[in-house]
Amino acid sequence: MNPDQAVLAKDNRGHFRRFFLGLNGPDAPTIERADGIHFWDSHGRQYIDATSGPVTCNLGHGNPAVLEAMNAQASKACFAWPVMFKSEANLALSESLSRLAGPGYDCPFVVSGGSEAVESALKFARQYAMAKGEPSRWKVISRHPAYHGGTLGAAAVSGDEISQEIFGPMMQAMPKVPAPFTYRLEPGETPEERARSAAQALAEEIERQGPETVSAFIMEPIGGLATGALIPPDLYYRHVREICDRYGILLIYDEVMSGAGRSGRFLAAHYWPDARPDLVVLAKGVGAGFTPLGLMLASSDMVDAVAAEGGFLHGHTYNANPLTCAIGEAVLQETERLDLITNADRMGALLMSELQVIMANSPIVGDVRGRGLLQAIELVADKESKAPIPMEHNVVGQICALGMEEGLAIYSRVPNAGKFGQWLMMTPPLIVNEEQVRDIASRLSKVLARCSDGLARDGLI
Numbered sequence: 001m002n003p004d005q006a007v008l009a010k011d012n013r014g015h016f017r018r019f020f021l022g023l024n025g026p027d028a029p030t031i032e033r034a035d036g037i038h039f040w041d042s043h044g045r046q047y048i049d050a051t052s053g054p055v056t057c058n059l060g061h062g063n064p065a066v067l068e069a070m071n072a073q074a075s076k077a078c079f080a081w082p083v084m085f086k087s088e089a090n091l092a093l094s095e096s097l098s099r100l101a102g103p104g105y106d107c108p109f110v111v112s113g114g115s116e117a118v119e120s121a122l123k124f125a126r127q128y129a130m131a132k133g134e135p136s137r138w139k140v141i142s143r144h145p146a147y148h149g150g151t152l153g154a155a156a157v158s159g160d161e162i163s164q165e166i167f168g169p170m171m172q173a174m175p176k177v178p179a180p181f182t183y184r185l186e187p188g189e190t191p192e193e194r195a196r197s198a199a200q201a202l203a204e205e206i207e208r209q210g211p212e213t214v215s216a217f218i219m220e221p222i223g224g225l226a227t228g229a230l231i232p233p234d235l236y237y238r239h240v241r242e243i244c245d246r247y248g249i250l251l252i253y254d255e256v257m258s259g260a261g262r263s264g265r266f267l268a269a270h271y272w273p274d275a276r277p278d279l280v281v282l283a284k285g286v287g288a289g290f291t292p293l294g295l296m297l298a299s300s301d302m303v304d305a306v307a308a309e310g311g312f313l314h315g316h317t318y319n320a321n322p323l324t325c326a327i328g329e330a331v332l333q334e335t336e337r338l339d340l341i342t343n344a345d346r347m348g349a350l351l352m353s354e355l356q357v358i359m360a361n362s363p364i365v366g367d368v369r370g371r372g373l374l375q376a377i378e379l380v381a382d383k384e385s386k387a388p389i390p391m392e393h394n395v396v397g398q399i400c401a402l403g404m405e406e407g408l409a410i411y412s413r414v415p416n417a418g419k420f421g422q423w424l425m426m427t428p429p430l431i432v433n434e435e436q437v438r439d440i441a442s443r444l445s446k447v448l449a450r451c452s453d454g455l456a457r458d459g460l461i
Contacts, residue, residue: 029041029042029043029045029404030042032044033062034049034061034062035060035061035062036060036061036062036429036431037049037060037061037428037429037431037432037436038061039061039409045407046407047404047407047408047409048407048408048409048428048436048439048440048443049061049409049428049429050403050408050409050410050411050426050427050428050440050443050444051409051410051411051425051426051427051428052289052411052427052428052429053289053411054284054411055224055257055262055284055285055374055411055425055427056284056285056287056288056289057288057289057429058260058261058262058284058285058288058289058331058335058340058429058430059288059289059290059331059334059335059338059340059429059430059431060429060430060431060432061289061429063288063290063334065330065333065334065337066288066290066327066330066331066334067290068330069326069327069329069330070290070291070323070326070327070330072326073089073322073323073326073327074323076322077322077323078321078322078323079318079321079322079323080321080322081317081319082319082320082321087320087322087325088322089322089323089325089326089329090110090320090322090325092325092326092329093108093110093325093326093328093329093332094107094108094110096329096332096333097282097286097295097297097332098297100266100332100336101266101267101280101297102267102270104276104299105280105297105298105299106299106300107297107298107299107300107302107303108295108296108297109124109295109296109297109298109312109319110293110294110295110319110320110324110325110328111293111294111295111296111316111318111319112292112293112294112316112318112324113283113292113293113294114148114149114154114254114256114281114283114284114294115148115149115150115151115154115294116149116151116294116316117256117281117282117283117294117295117296118148118149118151118153118154118157118218118254118256118281119149119151119153119154119314120281120296120314121216121218121252121279121281121296122140122153122154122157122216122218122252123153123312123313123314124279124296124298124302124306124312124314125140125215125216125250125252125279126138126215127306127309127312127313127314128215128250128302128305128306129215130309131305131306131308131309132305134212134248136212136213137212137213137214137215137249138213138215139174139175139209139213139214139215140156140157140174140214140215140216140217140218140252141174141175141176141177141202141205141206141209141214141216141217141218142157142158142159142174142175142176142177142217142218142219143159143176143177143178143179143219144159144176144177144178144179145159145160145179145226145227145415145416145419145420146158146159146160146176146179146219146220146226146227147159147160147224147225147226147415148218148254148256149256152167152170152171153171155167155171156171156172156173156174157174157218158226159176159179159226159416160226160415160416161416161417161419162415162416162417175205175208175209176205177198177201177202177205178197178198178201179198179223179226179227179230179420180194180195180197180198180199180230180232180233180236181194181227181230181420182194182230182231182232182233182369183366183367183369183378183386183421184386184421191232191233192233192235194232195232195233195235195236195239196235196236196239198232198236199235199236199239199240199243200239202217202240202243203243203246203247206243206247206249211247211248211249214247214249215249215250216249216250216251216252216278216279217240217243217244217249217250217251217252218252218253218254219240219251219252219253219254220253220254220255220256220257220258221237221253221255221258221268221269221271221272221277222257222258222263222268222370222371222374223376224256224257224258224425225257225412225413225415225425226415226416227420228369228376228378228421228423228425229369229370229371229374229375229376229423229425230369231369231370231371234272237272237274237275238272238274238275240275241274241275241276244278250278250279251275251276251277251278251279252277252278252279252280252281253267253268253269253277253279253280253281254281255267255268255269255280255281255282256281256282256283256284256294257284257285257374257427258374259280259281259282259283259284259285259286260282260284260285260286260288260331260332260335261285261335261340261341261344261372261430262285262344262372262373262374262427262430263344263348263371263372263373263374264341264342264344264345264348264371264372264373265341265345265372266341267280268371271371278298278299278302279296279297279298279302280296280297281294281295281296281297282294282295282296282297283295285331285430286328286331286332287324287327287328287331288331290327290330290331291323291324291327291328292318292324293324293327293328335430338431340430340431341430343430343431343432344372344373344430345372347373347428347430347432347433347434347437348370348371348372348373348374348375350434350437350438351373351375351426351428351437351440351441352368352370352375354437354438354440354441355368355375355377355426355441356368357441358377358441358444358445358448359377361445362445362448362449362452363383363452363456363461364379364380364381364389364395364448364451364452364455364461365377365378365379365380365383365448366378366379366380366383366386367380370426373427373428373429373430373432374425374427375425375426375427376423376424376425376426377423377424377426378421378422378423379395379396379399379421379422379423379424381455381460381461382461388418388421388422389422389455389460389461390460391414391417391418391422393455393458393460395422395451395455396412396413396414396422396424398451398454399412399424399447399448399451400412402447402450402451403443403444403447406443406446406447407443408440408443408444408447410424410425410444410447411424411425411427412424412425426440426444428440
């Protein structure tokens with residue numbers, strides 16, 4: 001046993017953090033309880049959940065109605081395999097999802113999280129092509145950078161060079177096209193021109209691969225962590241929809257982060273009605289941290305086509321289990337009862353204005369972007385040149401640690417080793433109010449000031 005293994009063996013109580021962060025990862029406080037938008041640790045210290053964990057806890061923590069629904073279903077039946085039994089909880093969740101998502105999304109396939117939901121969409125797209133008599137279609141084009149999940153199928157459509165380097169030999173990597181960034185552009189280039197170029201790259205890649213081999217294109221309508229709440233100009237969505245129609249391929253929206261009301265609409269897709277996706281993937285906010293929950297939304301016509309060929313050759317043990325479905329239905333009921341989608345829109349506008357003030361006053365905030373309560377701030381060493389802060393200084397890690405000192409829990413990660421930039425996600429629970437948004441902004445401003453002062457002392461900015 002080498003010394004590192006010995007340390008791991010002696011510290012079994014912390015092994016889960018060592019798996020994620022390695023032996024040199026930062027220590028963390030022990031969670032004692034959570035309520036609303038706050039955590040308390042075992043020493044009684046309070047923290048604001050400024051990013052809903054990893055953009056998950058839409059209702060905040062401890063919602064009484066969800067807990068009541070959880071207990072009520074658990075007292076009746078926690079588990080029943082949907083092949084053997086249907087459940088009222090699953091039927092209720094399906095009806096609510098179909099109503100909120102709108103026409104064309106009337107058949108939810110319920111799984112245990114975002115990666116499983118993405119896998120479901122990829123495999124369904126393949127089976128749908130076969131059901132239509134197009135068995136040569138199997139490739140799914142995606143964007144670079146992008147993140148669609150941690151399983152091998154989801155990783156195959158994720159645009160992350162580090163992940164590809166490690167896991168590439170284990171999977172069939174899929175074709176990639178450039179993401180339509182809006183911040184770092186070529187001299188004289190406009191966001192609209194970049195968007196057109198990115199859409200054209202999709203058409204060219206379909207031709208390069210052979211249109212008859214491509215089943216789908218998957219993208220986040222509003223970027224998550226891989227692109228920092230990226231929203232390209234509206235024309236991008238229209239062009240992508242037209243290209244998919246032209247070549248007869250499916251358009252999949254990964255709304256694991258942007259869905260369930262976070263963007264100020266139930267689906268971010270609702271912002272672009274003339275660019276409707278064929279399949280939608282949801283997770284995170286639909287379970288809101290109360291249960292592992294993800295799902296794929298498809299139309300009944302598509303499902304019927306696959307069913308006619310023998311059914312969907314896919315599934316997991318916890319598919320549509322009654323306990324998860326009851327919790328998900330309660331989350332959706334509370335989202336509507338509390339009018340949280342409207343609140344996400346209103347508080348998102350306030351948060352954006354607060355972040356813009358921070359950007360104007362901070363030497364290390366180069367851009368703020370997003371919609372609703374799915375926003376991000378991009379960090380730079382120089383605002384004029386938009387030069388990033390060198391990765392070896394771990395500025396994101398510094399800010400997250402300083403945030404905890406200021407009682408502010410911040411979520412971020414640096415994909416692609418910072419090649420495309422570094423950002424912090426600002427995505428508080430949808431229950432957040434005006435006073436709390438201002439408090440978050442005030443604490444964040446202090447954190448960024450402390451960080452930039454340290455960088456200035458070291459001559460890095």
